[in-house]
Amino acid sequence: MTSISIFMILLSVLFLVFIIRLIRQSTFTLENSLLWLGIGIIMLLFSVFPGIPEYFSTLFGFETMSNFLLVMAVLFSLIQLIVFTKHITKQTNEIKSLIQEVSILKEKIERMGKEK
Numbered sequence: 001m002t003s004i005s006i007f008m009i010l011l012s013v014l015f016l017v018f019i020i021r022l023i024r025q026s027t028f029t030l031e032n033s034l035l036w037l038g039i040g041i042i043m044l045l046f047s048v049f050p051g052i053p054e055y056f057s058t059l060f061g062f063e064t065m066s067n068f069l070l071v072m073a074v075l076f077s078l079i080q081l082i083v084f085t086k087h088i089t090k091q092t093n094e095i096k097s098l099i100q101e102v103s104i105l106k107e108k109i110e111r112m113g114k115e116k
Contacts (some may be wrong), residue, residue: 016040039076043068 019040023033046053050065057068 005047005050012040012044012047015043019035035080 018038019028019033019036022028023037028036041076046069053065053069060068062068062071
């Protein structure tokens with residue numbers, strides 16, 4: 001085993017430990033934590049068995065494994081960006097709705113105060 005393989009295995013294990021600590025601290029939602037745990041496990045698998053990414057890079061026609069891994073990282077980042085944008089849009093709409101409800105309730109309370 002080469003020193004780069006050992007370094008990548010160590011890095012993958014540290015990444016998994018970091019993700020598990022964030023999950024225990026309730027920093028992530030279940031959906032996000034499963035995604036990051038999956039990425040950590042894939043990183044560990046690719047570190048222990050470097051033939052797996054080599055096989056897929058050859059299968060998909062990439063000249064080098066590093067190009068394949070870079071494309072996979074970019075695609076993962078784009079998927080994460082879409083998921084986060086979806087969550088932000090949903091929360092923005094919920095905030096607008098809450099603001100409207102609070103404004104209506106505030107108006108009703110003011111009217112009731114003036115009637116008394």
